[in-house]
Amino acid sequence: MKTIIEPFRIKSVEPIRLTSRPERERLIAEAGYNLFGLHSDDVLIDLLTDSGTGAMSSQQWAAVMRGDESYAGSPSFARFEAAVKNLMPFRHVIPTHQGRAAEAILFAIFGGAGKCIPSNTHFDTTRGNIEASGARGDDLVIAEGKDPQRLHPFKGNMDLEKLEAYLEKHRDAVPVVMLTITNNAGGGQPVSLANIRAVAGLAHRFGKPFVIDGCRFAENAWFIKTREEGQAGRSIPEIVRDCFSVADGMTMSAKKDAFGNIGGWLALNDDALAEEARGHLIRTEGFPTYGGLAGRDLEALAQGLSEIVEEDYLRYRIRTNEYIVERLVAMGVPVVRPAGGHAVFIDARAWLAHIPPLEYPGQALAVALYEIAGVRSCEIGTVMFGRAPDGSEHPAAMDLVRLAFPRRTYTQSHADYLLEAFEDLAARKDALRGYRIVKEPKLMRHFTCRFEKL
Numbered sequence: 001m002k003t004i005i006e007p008f009r010i011k012s013v014e015p016i017r018l019t020s021r022p023e024r025e026r027l028i029a030e031a032g033y034n035l036f037g038l039h040s041d042d043v044l045i046d047l048l049t050d051s052g053t054g055a056m057s058s059q060q061w062a063a064v065m066r067g068d069e070s071y072a073g074s075p076s077f078a079r080f081e082a083a084v085k086n087l088m089p090f091r092h093v094i095p096t097h098q099g100r101a102a103e104a105i106l107f108a109i110f111g112g113a114g115k116c117i118p119s120n121t122h123f124d125t126t127r128g129n130i131e132a133s134g135a136r137g138d139d140l141v142i143a144e145g146k147d148p149q150r151l152h153p154f155k156g157n158m159d160l161e162k163l164e165a166y167l168e169k170h171r172d173a174v175p176v177v178m179l180t181i182t183n184n185a186g187g188g189q190p191v192s193l194a195n196i197r198a199v200a201g202l203a204h205r206f207g208k209p210f211v212i213d214g215c216r217f218a219e220n221a222w223f224i225k226t227r228e229e230g231q232a233g234r235s236i237p238e239i240v241r242d243c244f245s246v247a248d249g250m251t252m253s254a255k256k257d258a259f260g261n262i263g264g265w266l267a268l269n270d271d272a273l274a275e276e277a278r279g280h281l282i283r284t285e286g287f288p289t290y291g292g293l294a295g296r297d298l299e300a301l302a303q304g305l306s307e308i309v310e311e312d313y314l315r316y317r318i319r320t321n322e323y324i325v326e327r328l329v330a331m332g333v334p335v336v337r338p339a340g341g342h343a344v345f346i347d348a349r350a351w352l353a354h355i356p357p358l359e360y361p362g363q364a365l366a367v368a369l370y371e372i373a374g375v376r377s378c379e380i381g382t383v384m385f386g387r388a389p390d391g392s393e394h395p396a397a398m399d400l401v402r403l404a405f406p407r408r409t410y411t412q413s414h415a416d417y418l419l420e421a422f423e424d425l426a427a428r429k430d431a432l433r434g435y436r437i438v439k440e441p442k443l444m445r446h447f448t449c450r451f452e453k454l
């Protein structure tokens with residue numbers, strides 16, 4: 001059969017409240033045209049993020065009941081630790097309440113004034129934690145990774161020449177080399193196994209530890225299996241183990257590729273560093289056998305880790321994005337290509353070329369998508385990145401709109417509904433207007449600022 005179906009049946013449903021277009025126009029106006037200001041029950045299809053929004057399986061819910069809430073030595077921790085170590089062979093696994101808590105601990109150890117930390121592209125919270133420590137984060141992704149239209153199988157790869165030159169130049173200032181798989185901030189693009197090994201090799205040649213931000217490790221492994229030479233015949237767990245066996249540690253948001261609604265971990269090989277990390281953990285998160293989580297969460301994650309590496313799931317997951325990207329390309333909508341792992345990115349600056357960047361074409365597209373179809377997306381462009389620390393405003397590198405897909409939550413007909421919304425938008429896009437910001441906070445304005453239609 002050619003049709004790739006959702007490889008699950010639905011046992012429990014969450015109704016979607018259908019809204020009318022006039023109702024949505026009123027609701028988004030009341031929210032100051034900021035999609036973060038909407039109540040989620042006024043959203044028909046919520047593509048704001050894939051983080052913590054996935055559906056748990058019946059086996060995960062069953063595991064929740066097994067959760068042991070002992071303060072110390074819980075068997076739920078033992079099961080969680082074994083599930084992590086089965087895929088990522090690190091000596092120490094330190095549970096945290098989500099990914100950024102693992103990052104905060106990592107950079108409490110490795111960060112500090114005058115330090116600089118390279119990655120393909122640091123995710124915002126990673127960069128935030130690096131900068132909060134006084135250090136600087138630098139992005140060294142390959143040139144193809146910065147060009148939305150350029151095709152390359154591994155657009156998340158680190159530029160190895162740049163990394164080598166960087167390590168030569170900043171030899172004493174680099175405490176750790178990082179790599180994000182898949183590269184979320186770069187469009188969910190994968191990193192090849194060869195690149196992971198080469199980055200590890202370079203880091204180790206310069207005597208630096210190598211730490212992977214592994215939030216979407218299973219999606220990355222699927223791309224390695226299907227796109228990298230010599231990998232097709234291997235199982236996903238084998239590929240995952242290969243990726244992490246060359247690293248000295250990892251940070252993880254279990255809200256992505258562990259099918260959790262909450263959770264994360266920091267893993268390390270070095271005994272002394274792990275002891276230091278556990279010291280921070282006890283102060284900020286909790287005792288080392290639960291970290292920031294309940295025993296029931298640890299159980300759900302242990303089960304989730306066995307489900308996320310199933311090939312039928314990954315095939316369906318990645319195919320959904322490819323399907324949407326193929327249809328959008330056929331409609332003439334400019335998108336980041338090839339399709340990434342967890343999201344589809346629309347190039348709003350190219351599609352709404354009549355709206356200048358400082359009138360926020362990404363915001364105009366995201367609001368129109370909500371008004372027309374009740375779909376919530378996320379502007380990743382000048383609203384998010386356009387305000388400099390000195391208060392000046394400038395266009396971001398790109399004006400994208402991200403449609404991030406929660407795991408196992410929506411079906412094919414939701415994808416078709418989304419595509420119909422784009423057909424409607426394509427017919428009226430030239431009439432869309434830009435926006436002006438009328439109220440904004442000092443930091444991270446995209447979450448709470450208010451807009452007026454121009």
Ligand SMILES: Cc1ncc(COP(=O)(O)O)c(C=O)c1O
Nearest residue numbers: 051098099100123125184215253
């Ligand atoms: C690549 C990457 N790293 C880190 C994080 C932070 O994880 P969390 O939201 O669990 O704190 C995210 C979240 O979106 C992410 O995508």
